[in-house]
Every structure is written in structure tokens, then in C-alpha cells.
Amino acid sequence: MTPALDNVFAALADPTRRAILAMLLEDDMAVTDVAAPFDMSLAAISKHLVVLSNAGLISQEKRGRVKWCKLEPDAMREASVWMQGFGQFEAVNLDAFERFLEAEIQIGVDIPSGNEQDM
Amino acid sequence: MTPALDNVFAALADPTRRAILAMLLEDDMAVTDVAAPFDMSLAAISKHLVVLSNAGLISQEKRGRVKWCKLEPDAMREASVWMQGFGQFEAVNLDAFERFLEAEIQIGVDIPSGNEQDM
DNA sequence: GGAAACGTCAACCAAATGGTTGAATATCAG
DNA sequence: CTGATATTCAACCATTTGGTTGACGTTTCC
Known part of the structure; x- marks a missing residue:
């Protein structure tokens, strides 16, 4: 089951997380590289990535010591569909x-x- | 300026609020009538309506002692556009x-x- | 082996969220 | 005026959220 709309919209409600998604649009990235542009601890970004991951908006795959983050369009598409159905x-x-x-x-x-x- | 995406997505993240929006899709409604189907105090619904209103997702107009709630599509469309621009x-x-x-x-x-x- | 890089975990904190109840404010109806 | 209806306000509460810091486990490199 794809994560609930609750999680998707809640994840999208934070500007840091939306910025992360925008970055991942360009390319898959390691956690450290995702964190680099933000004026915030790595741990904080790591938490944001968990939120995005729980929402199904990204996936994370660990290769060696590096964890790669990848955009997963399905969840956002589902949210978009909800909106589309909206009238x-x-x-x-x-x-x-x-x-x-x-x-x-x-x-x-x-x-x-x-x-x-x-x- | 339309309210920030933050507010729109945050407002959409709650199932009660999404249900309210779906109700308003059918027709404009008074606050009391919006509240009726929910197992929750009127005050709670009133707060939800404030959140939706701050997000620009609805507008409220008071006529007499009744406050009418009306769907405002622009905010959601803007969010949808953000998603569309997403790739x-x-x-x-x-x-x-x-x-x-x-x-x-x-x-x-x-x-x-x-x-x-x-x- | 030892140090550096990558990332998470745990504990903590302040602020926001979502709910309650009871009182207060308007407005309408008789 | 009185009472009922419609809605919000204020205070309170528990939980979640978004951030911090420091310690911890892995993996890589020399």
C-alpha cells in the first residue's frame, strides 16, 4: 500500500523537504550531499529524509557507506490525483x-x- | 499573494480537513453543517476551517449569524502546479x-x- | 590497525498541532 | 426582553514536529 495522503502532504508541507525533492529531481544524491546546501545539521536532514521516505516520496539505498536518495514519483502522483479528482x-x-x-x-x-x- | 505552499500542504495533510474540502465541493456550507458528520466538537471544526482559510483553500463569509464556507480552488491549483512543475x-x-x-x-x-x- | 568519512541514534528542547471544555458574542425568532 | 442558534474565544492538555548535540556503528583508505 502506498503511504497515506496524510504522510505525503505532511511531508510536502516543509520547505526544506520540498527543496530536497527539487534537488533529487536533478539526480540521485548521497545524504551528505543533500545536506550540504542547508544551514542545518546532518542529523536534521537525515530526519527529513526519513519523513520523505515514509511518505514514499523518495527511496534510499545504501551502497557501501553511502546512502543514495532517489525520487519516487508515485506518491506525489497519488496526491496529485487526489487533487485532480477534486473538482x-x-x-x-x-x-x-x-x-x-x-x-x-x-x-x-x-x-x-x-x-x-x-x- | 496567495498563501505559501507550506500552508496549503499542511492544511491538506489532515484527513478531517480533506473531508471538509470534499464536502464543500458539493456546495457551500455553514460551519455547523460542516461539523455535523464529524465526531468532534464544533470548536475543533471551527479551528480546522481557520486552517483551511489561512491556506486559502476556502473562504468564509458571514451572513447574519451564519458563516458560509466556500471552496477556493486557486490555492490548491497552485499546489498542483508546483507538483506539475516537478517532472x-x-x-x-x-x-x-x-x-x-x-x-x-x-x-x-x-x-x-x-x-x-x-x- | 587506526583514522577519516558517512550516516543514524538517543536524549533533549521549544514550538506547533489537534483536540477538549466552558464561557462569551452575535444574531434571529417570538 | 427572552431564549435559542451559530460561532468563536480562552485556557488547558497530550502529542508531534523540527531542531540541537554528542555518542555510536560501518565502511573505506592508507
């Missing part, structure tokens, strides 16, 4: 639809234009 | 696309099944 999202759905078309253009589906709602 | 989102686009199809079912396109992820 205000005509705009976002439309937007997602457009992104979908751009990203997957080669699928070649043809959307009959008569059914479109106004935008 | 992992081919998957979410797909999901949004499927939702789009469900909502607009009469389009009748055929989704290639190779892209599905298990949940």
Missing part, C-alpha cells in the same frame, strides 16, 4: 489534456471537435 | 487524460493500453 479542475483537466496531446502526439487519436466545451 | 508527470497527464475522457465520454477515442500503470 476545480476543469481548467487543469483541459490543460492536462493539452499536455497529453503534446506529449503523446503520435497516438494519432482524432478528437471530434464538435464535443468541445468552451474554454 | 514526473507523464503519468499524471495520462491520468488526467483518462479523467477527461470519463468526463467527456462521448468523444469516444481509443486509448492504447500499453501506457497504463498499475495502482
